[in-house]
Amino acid sequence: MSIVNPDDTIERQNEKLLVIAQSLMRRVEQKNDQSGLAYQQFERAALLETQVRQRTQELERTLDLLQESNARLEDANVETETARSNITEAIETINEGFALFDPDERLVLFNSRFCRDIADVADHLVEGLPFQGYVELLSRSPHLAMEDGESPDDWAASRLSRHSHDHVVFNVRLMWNRWLQISEHRTARGGTVILQTDVTDMMRSERQQREQLLDQQARILQATLDHLNQGVCIFNHTKTLVGWNKTMSIFAAMPSGDSVHGLTFSALLDNIRAELTFHEGFDHVRLERWANHRSRRKPIAFEVTRNDVQILSVFAQEMPDRGFVISFTDVTAEREAARALADMNETLEAGVIARTEELGVALAEAERANASKSRFVAAASHDLLQPLSAAKLFMSSLSDQLESPQTLTVLGKAETALAGVEKIIAALLDISKLDAGKAVFDVQPVSLSAIFGPLRDELTPVAMAKGLSLTIIDSSLSVQSDPGYLRRITQNLISNAIKYTTTGRVVVGVRRNGGSARIEVWDTGPGIAETDRLTVFQEFERLDGAAPNDGLGLGLAIVERAAKGLGHDLSLWSQVGRGSCFALNALVAVSSSDKAMGLPNFQADWGNALEGMIILLVENDTHLATAMTLMMENHGAEVLPAASAQEAKDLLGEIQLVPDVLLLDYQLGAGASGIDLYRDLQATCGDVPAAMISADRSQALRQGCAALSLKLLAKPIDKEKLLSFLVVVREDVVDRDSYDA
Known part of the structure; x- marks a missing residue:
């Protein structure tokens, strides 16, 4: 138990200790105890005084520190109040609404403009308000304009989902066509800053400009549609008519004015169905089924006859917004022209057939005349050779009887002249035999x-x-x-x-x-x-x-x-x-060792030597192409004829087949050449055996064919040479297939 109450002040404790020390000193002086007890009490009193002095000094230092801390705390409170006042004044100068939520999602600070346009929410803003409570107040406010079918809970859920992002900017529509732009940012300490900006004027201006632009674009689009000679009608995703042009009004007999707006597709089809006759199995049921299709519609095209006079080509296609557009094109003139052209073609074909028969007769007559000429030349040449031989014998006999050098010279020249005549007659005889086919x-x-x-x-x-x-x-x-x-x-x-x-x-x-x-x-x-x-x-x-x-x-x-x-x-x-x-x-002559090389026998019976071959023939001369096709097919080949380079490419692209051999005319017309076509086909079909057909005997063509390893077949085409080439190619293909197998 302490003799000094620690709860007393320092001064009071010092006073008590001094009284205790004096009392102890008096008692020591009064007692004369030989045991030394008085001296011990004196030492104890001195020790107590030292302890009291140290404790006093410590208490004084503590008091000084406490006073200094209180002074600093008071300065800090002043600075805090000053800073808060400055911040309050600063956010009040901001034109936008400002609010600060701490990391615990509690409202810390806001200015008077925050939620000023939403009075019922502004009245409930207090420090410490939770962010979710703030959103709840907004979602229930009558000043908030929501989308059709959107509930306050839906709006609140959408707002809280945006709050999960560190930075987000969006617009909120209020009643009376007012708009607030909300900008929300996350602070470094995890708090949230919200800025509210009134963008009503900006939104109204943008909407006005957009409406003007849309109106201008609509006028341009309408002018463009009216300029077309096609009838065009546009339906939205609900199959309601939203646009059409003047030509369509004529085709469909639409009433003028605004009564057409809102016309449905079914109603429009019912109005014009009685005037239309569908072609090629297409009917109004299929058209309406296409319009009612829920998934993505594929484009369709068909033709109809209007009032049994006008033929219209119809094309319908879906638009990105699930609406669709239908166009009507008057093709009456084209169909009548095609019909007239078909009739003309029939007339021309009949004329060509008749003319061909006439030319055939004329050709036969010419061939008979040529054969007669050749027979005459052959007979005349043969008859002339006999007296010419006799004349030469007489000349030879006469030279043995003459001795005059001048006469012998003249006789020698006569013999030379007769020899020249003999050569000419022999040449005429050879030519006549070759021309007549008698060789x-x-x-x-x-x-x-x-x-x-x-x-x-x-x-x-x-x-x-x-x-x-x-x-x-x-x-x-x-x-x-x-x-x-x-x-x-x-x-x-x-x-x-x-x-x-x-x-x-x-x-x-x-x-x-x-x-x-x-x-x-x-x-x-x-x-x-x-x-x-x-x-x-x-x-x-x-x-x-x-x-x-x-x-x-x-x-x-x-x-x-x-x-x-x-x-x-x-x-x-x-x-x-x-x-x-x-x-x-x-x-080269065929021997027993050469047969293994696939060389054809010159005088072989060709028969079905081309059995199974697929041959691409590109020849723009119809008669020659027909003759070659018939000849090759008679020997078992399958021929793919084409009249031009593009037709050949389209044909191979369509059937997806690589032929066994290519027969290409060198001059294909329109600046195209067989060599260019061969290079193009190499890129798609690979190295297919090929021959170039041409009447061109130039060195450039021969060199070009040699560089590409192309066989050159001269026109007129020789059957034996063509078949020899094809047989060699076929045997190479068979050998290669056997090797691959």
Whole structure:
């Protein structure tokens, strides 16, 4: 138990301690106890005085600190009140409504403009109001304008969902067409700041501008619709008529004025159904079923006849808002023109058939006349050869009896002239046989060395007499040909080269060209101009510079006809001033070892040799295309004919089929070429075997085909060469399929 009450003040405790100390000192002085008890009491009193002094000092320091803290707290309270006053004054100067909620969603601060336009809510705003309570007050306010079908609870739920975002801006519509923009932000400490801005004037201005713009756009749209020669009507998602043009008013006999507004699709259809006759199985039931369809409607198109006179093409399509638009186009003139065109086509077809029959008769007459001419030439030539031979014999006998050099010279010239006449008659006889189809070809394997050897011995002296070098390079190849005609063709080509070459040399050689051998005759003559390259193969045509006694120009004509009859490709390359090259392409002779290479037999019975082949034929000449199609189909092929490049692409794209072989005309018209088409088809079909068909014999075309590994078939088309090419392709396809299997 303490002798000093700790609840006393410091001064009172000090007084008590001094009294205690004095009392103890007196007692010590009064007692004379030899045991030393008085001295012990004195020490205790001194210790107590020291403790009292220390406690007093501590209490004084504590009191000073307390007084200092109270002073600071008072300063802080003053500063807080000042800051709060400043904040209050600051938010009062803001033009927008301002409110601050703390992290616990309690209202802390707001200005007088906050919810000023919602008086019933402003009256209940107090510090500490929960945010949910604030939203509840707003949702129940009669000043709030809600959407149709929206309840206060729905609005409150939507508002609280927006409150979950850190930053959100939205508009709230009030009664009497007023608007508030609400901007809500999350503070760094988790509180919420709300700004309310009156945007009524802005909203009204935007709405007015939008209405003006919509009105202007509506006028432009209406003017555009009225400008169309089609009848157009527009229905909204409820199938109510919302727009139409003048042409539609004429088609549907719509009443003028506003009575048309609000007309339903069914009502409009009922008004005009009696005037319409639907075509091709379409009827008003299907149209109304389409309009009533709930899911996405697909566009539809059909035709109707109005009042049995006017034909209308109708097209209906859905719009993004689930409404739809229907257009009516008057196609009466087009249908009548198509009908008239069909009638005209029938008339023209009948005329073409009649004209074709007439031309057939005329062609038959021409063929009979040509055959008669050929027979006459053959007979006349044959009859002339006998007296000519007798005259030569008489000349030979007369030369043995004459001794005068001058007479012998004249006689020699006469014999030379008779020899020239004999050659001309023999050439005429050959041409007549070839033209009449009476030439008999004995096609068999022919050794080229057997042709080249005698020609080298025969023509080398002729070349040397002109100062030319003749080189004939031997070949071990054999080709399928007629030995006599092949020798004559080669002899004519070499003789012509020697005849027209003045200096330099003539070289003859053979190149292996796949399954063919190409006999080439090169010279260093004057060359042949582009315009003369077809002329040189015509009868009685000679190039400039030929000697008068060089014949009538029948050599190359015979070469061209004989090569055609044998199925050999004949080509010409030439450059003016450098020389020329005539080339003859013949199939390499088939042997037991060659059959494995798929080389066709020249004289084989083709039969169904093309069985199962799918051939794309692109040819813009209708008659030629028909003839080729019939010929190939007769041998078992399936032919896909097309008249143009685009038609060929569309056909392959439609059937999704890759043909086995492509036969492409080089000149397809409209600037298109078979080579361009081949490149396009390569991109879609891959490397399909192909042949180019053309009457163009230019070097550029040959080089272009060679670069693409294309077979070049010259017009007129030779059946044997075409079938040989197709059979080789078919056997390659069969071999490849067998390998793949």
